[in-house]
Amino acid sequence: MPSEVDQNTIRVLTPCASGAIAVIEIKGPQAAAAIHSICSAGAAHREQLPVALARVKVAGQTIDDVVVVQRGDDHSEIHCHGGVAVIESIVTVLAAALGSPGMARTVLEQWRARANEPIARTLWGFEMLARAATGGISQWASEKLARKPSHAWLIEIQRNAQWMLAASERLRAFISGDIRIALVGPPNAGKSSLANIWLGHRMSITSDQPGTTRDWIEKEVNLTSGRISMAAKLTDTAGVRTTEDGLERESIRRGLDEIVGADLILLIFDASEHTDSGHFHRVALAWAREHGLGEKLQSTPWILVGNKTDLLSDADRHVPTTFNQVYISARCGTGLDELHRLAIKLLGVPVELKYPVVLGAQQLQLMQLIREHHAEAARAILCTLGKMSADIF
Numbered sequence: 306m307p308s309e310v311d312q313n314t315i316r317v318l319t320p321c322a323s324g325a326i327a328v329i330e331i332k333g334p335q336a337a338a339a340i341h342s343i344c345s346a347g348a349a350h351r352e353q354l355p356v357a358l359a360r361v362k363v364a365g366q367t368i369d370d371v372v373v374v375q376r377g378d379d380h381s382e383i384h385c386h387g388g389v390a391v392i393e394s395i396v397t398v399l400a401a402a403l404g405s406p407g408m409a410r411t412v413l414e415q416w417r418a419r420a421n422e423p424i425a426r427t428l429w430g431f432e433m434l435a436r437a438a439t440g441g442i443s444q445w446a447s448e449k450l451a452r453k454p455s456h457a458w459l460i461e462i463q464r465n466a467q468w469m470l471a472a473s474e475r476l477r478a479f480i481s482g483d484i485r486i487a488l489v490g491p492p493n494a495g496k497s498s499l500a501n502i503w504l505g506h507r508m509s510i511t512s513d514q515p516g517t518t519r520d521w522i523e524k525e526v527n528l529t530s531g532r533i534s535m536a537a538k539l540t541d542t543a544g545v546r547t548t549e550d551g552l553e554r555e556s557i558r559r560g561l562d563e564i565v566g567a568d569l570i571l572l573i574f575d576a577s578e579h580t581d582s583g584h585f586h587r588v589a590l591a592w593a594r595e596h597g598l599g600e601k602l603q604s605t606p607w608i609l610v611g612n613k614t615d616l617l618s619d620a621d622r623h624v625p626t627t628f629n630q631v632y633i634s635a636r637c638g639t640g641l642d643e644l645h646r647l648a649i650k651l652l653g654v655p656v657e658l659k660y661p662v663v664l665g666a667q668q669l670q671l672m673q674l675i676r677e678h679h680a681e682a683a684r685a686i687l688c689t690l691g692k693m694s695a696d697i698f
């Protein structure tokens with residue numbers, strides 16, 4: 306049986322980021338007494354008014370002017386200024402007032418752990434959330450709130466919140482940048498040049514010396530097409546060829562190992578060495594089989610990338626003969642839009658990535674909305690969604 310002290314909890318509901326206001330939740334049989342003991346003015350009483358202005362003082366010194374909200378008999382919130390030092394101080398004095406000073410450390414650690422959580426990784430998601438304060442979900446909810454709040458619209462908000470949560474779960478890999486794209490091909494094809502131009506700065510050394518890349522290198526890149534923008538991990542590998550050099554053989558083996566876990570393979574060749582795209586396709590497939598990649602290409606989406614098109618005259622320029630071919634020039638940066646479009650298509654990026662999807666702190670807030678089924682909570686959460694997205698810009 307937990308003691309009364311153990312039943313008390315403190316949680317910082319707002320995310321660990323710079324913000325004007327923070328909300329600290331306190332629950333348990335001693336919640337009201339603890340708030341009363343650290344605030345100089347009277348705390349809120351639900352029967353009269355659920356909110357009250359108060360001044361938090363420690364040893365006679367004022368820390369902050371706050372609003373105390375009483376949500377229930379054993380459930381209150383302190384709405385204080387959002388500075389980190391203010392939050393840390395109030396959590397510390399609250400924990401002490403509850404007779405459990407050690408709790409402050411755990412509460413603050415949990416709060417800080419949420420500091421780097423992405424809110425939404427998609428451009429469209431950001432846009433939708435940014436508009437939330439003046440339009441989007443918020444406007445829709447405000448209109449409903451302006452009329453008499455009804456059970457029906459709360460159910461509707463819940464249904465939407467649930468949809469966002471479910472979509473966010475389904476899209477987690479796409480949102481969190483866990484998708485892996487591997488660049489594979491013979492030496493000198495331009496793998497490292499493509500990786501560099503994609504990243505926007507030098508990731509790998511390039512040279513006309515075959516076998517320049519000796520180890521696989523992985524970096525996060527952005528994949529953008531239309532309204533979809535997602536992060537992915539791009540791996541540049543050593544050029545694959547038969548060689549007597551033991552060190553190069555080991556580099557090639559490691560590169561091929563990396564390809565095993567890839568979600569998309571970019572098979573890259575020097576297109577200027579081939580007469581037409583049909584010939585190019587056959588040679589590339591034979592090359593892949595010769596180097597043990599045949600099976601992997603059966604089970605993983607792949608794109609045949611013909612590089613160095615700047616070396617081809619207009620008359621010699623290839624026209625793709627299969628849906629998964631693309632021609633680029635890593636030197637001039639041409640063809641990259643088409644490469645992004647095809648990559649997004651072949652990765653099977655779900656259509657939901659066009660809509661707002663949420664992670665981390667916002668997920669918690671949506672869950673709270675679903676659980677509490679409460680008009681006040683709905684309003685607070687929708688305002689926070691708007692505020693958080695405004696903070697991003």
Ligand SMILES: Nc1nc2c(ncn2[C@@H]2O[C@H](COP(=O)(O)OP(=O)(O)OP(=O)(O)O)[C@@H](O)[C@H]2O)c(=O)[nH]1
Nearest residue numbers: 493494495496497498511512516517518544635636
């Ligand atoms: N003309 C032209 N040259 C290119 C292009 N892309 C790469 N190159 C050149 O081709 C050579 C090889 O490029 P890298 O990017 O090092 O090729 P790689 O496939 O990484 O080679 P390894 O690391 O040896 O496997 C370099 O001299 C590049 O400047 C291109 O689009 N056009």
Ligand SMILES: [Mg+2]
Nearest residue numbers: 496497517518
């Ligand atoms: Mg290289």
